Amino acid sequence: DQQVKQNSPSLSVQEGRISILNCDYTNSMFDYFLWYKKYPAEGPTFLISISSIKDKNEDGRFTVFLNKSAKHLSLHIVPSQPGDSAVYFCAASDSGANSKLTFGKGITLSVRP
Amino acid sequence: NAGVTQTPKFRILKIGQSMTLQCAQDMNHNYMYWYRQDPGMGLKLIYYSVGAGITDKGEVPNGYNVSRSTTEDFPLRLELAAPSQTSVYFCASSGGIWIFGQGTRLTVV
Numbered sequence: 001d002q003q004v005k006q007n008s009p010s011l012s013v014q015e016g017r018i019s020i021l022n023c024d025y026t027n028s029m030f031d032y033f034l035w036y037k038k039y040p041a042e043g044p045t046f047l048i049s050i051s052s053i054k055d056k057n058e059d060g061r062f063t064v065f066l067n068k069s070a071k072h073l074s075l076h077i078v079p080s081q082p083g084d085s086a087v088y089f090c091a092a093s094d095s096g097a098n099s100k101l102t103f104g105k106g107i108t109l110s111v112r113p
Numbered sequence: 114n115a116g117v118t119q120t121p122k123f124r125i126l127k128i129g130q131s132m133t134l135q136c137a138q139d140m141n142h143n144y145m146y147w148y149r150q151d152p153g154m155g156l157k158l159i160y161y162s163v164g165a166g167i168t169d170k171g172e173v174p175n176g177y178n179v180s181r182s183t184t185e186d187f188p189l190r191l192e193l194a195a196p197s198q199t200s201v202y203f204c205a206s207s208g209g210i211w212i213f214g215q216g217t218r219l220t221v222v
Contacts, residue, residue, distance in 0.1 A: 004155070034211070043117075043203055043213035044156070089155060091211075099144050099163075100171065101211055103155035 003027045004092050006104035014112050019077040021107050023090030026071065030092040034101070035064060035075050038087045047088070048075070080111045115139050119204050119214035126194040126221045134189040134217050136204030144207040145187040146171070147179065149200040150216075156203060162187055194221045 005024045013019045021035075031052040036044035050057040050064045050073065057064050063076045077084055090104040120135045138145065143164045148156035148171075158171030162181040176198055178190040187206075191198060199221045204214045 006155075009153075036213075041216075043215045046210050046212070049210070099207055100158055100161060101146070101156075101205075103148075103157075105153065105155045 001026075002104075003030075004090055004102050004104040006090055006107050008107055009105070010108040010110070012110045012112060013080050015082055016079045019075075019080045019084065019109055019111070021075040021077075021088050021090075021109065023073050023075075023104055024071055025073075025092050027092070027094065027102075028071070029094040030102075031095050032093040033064070033066060033073050034091045034093070035062075036089040036091060036103075037084075038089060038106070044089060077109075080109075082111045082113050085109055085111050117204055117206055117212050117214035119202075119217050121217060122215065123218050124220070126191075126219065128194060128196065128221060130194050131190070131192050132194070132219075134191075134202055134204075134219070136187045136189065136214060137185050138187075138206040138212070139185065140206060140208060140212065141184060142206035142208040142212075143184065145181065146205045146207070146211070147177070147187070147189045148203045148205065149173065150203060151200050159189065159202075191219075196221050 034049040035047040037047045038044045048062045066073045087106045089106045091101045117138045146161040147159040150156045160179040162168045202217045205211045
């Protein structure tokens with residue numbers, strides 16, 4: 001039973017365009033959401049997060065949107081750069097459950113020059 | 114540099130051998146975690162700890178053991194290695210944001 005779903009395994013966009021990465025969740029107890037970026041042979045690195053009390057959080061080129069009623073969040077990267085090519089993981093936490101993170105399967109983003 | 118340090122980076126084990134994956138953090142985080150990542154899959158939680166002396170099972174604990182005698186260290190033990198344990202293992206600690214180590218790539222043959 002997958003509680004965090006990233007249904008698209010891959011995404012390819014042109015440099016300079018917007019990348020939109022989607023994530024859905026099923027557990028209504030999740031109240032904190034994070035996006036991680038992972039390059040090959042490296043550990044995941046934190047990118048951006050959002051609390052369930054907000055519907056948007058922005059950090060430079062990265063914006064995360066949260067739609068609680070739809071149990072859906074998305075990561076927007078604009079403009080996309082070739083260095084953004086990596087695997088992006090959506091993760092969620094229930095703050096009342098010892099802060100365990102539940103991950104999606106990841107989306108491989110390729111940004112074409 | 115502050116962060117999470119994992120050793121070794123790579124290891125090949127024979128079936129039935131045992132080993133310990135080391136994890137250390139210097140951020141004084143109470144929460145520590147072990148995840149495994151299989152190809153095409155997300156990270157699955159093996160064990161976690163909310164503080165020294167306290168550990169608990171995650172989603173996929175079978176075949177593993179952990180201990181947490183200090184705040185800094187959270188080793189993961191494989192007693193009888195099996196091919197199904199071939200994976201990349203990530204340790205993480207959290208003080209609000211989860212910080213991951215570089216990973217240990219383990220192959221069991």
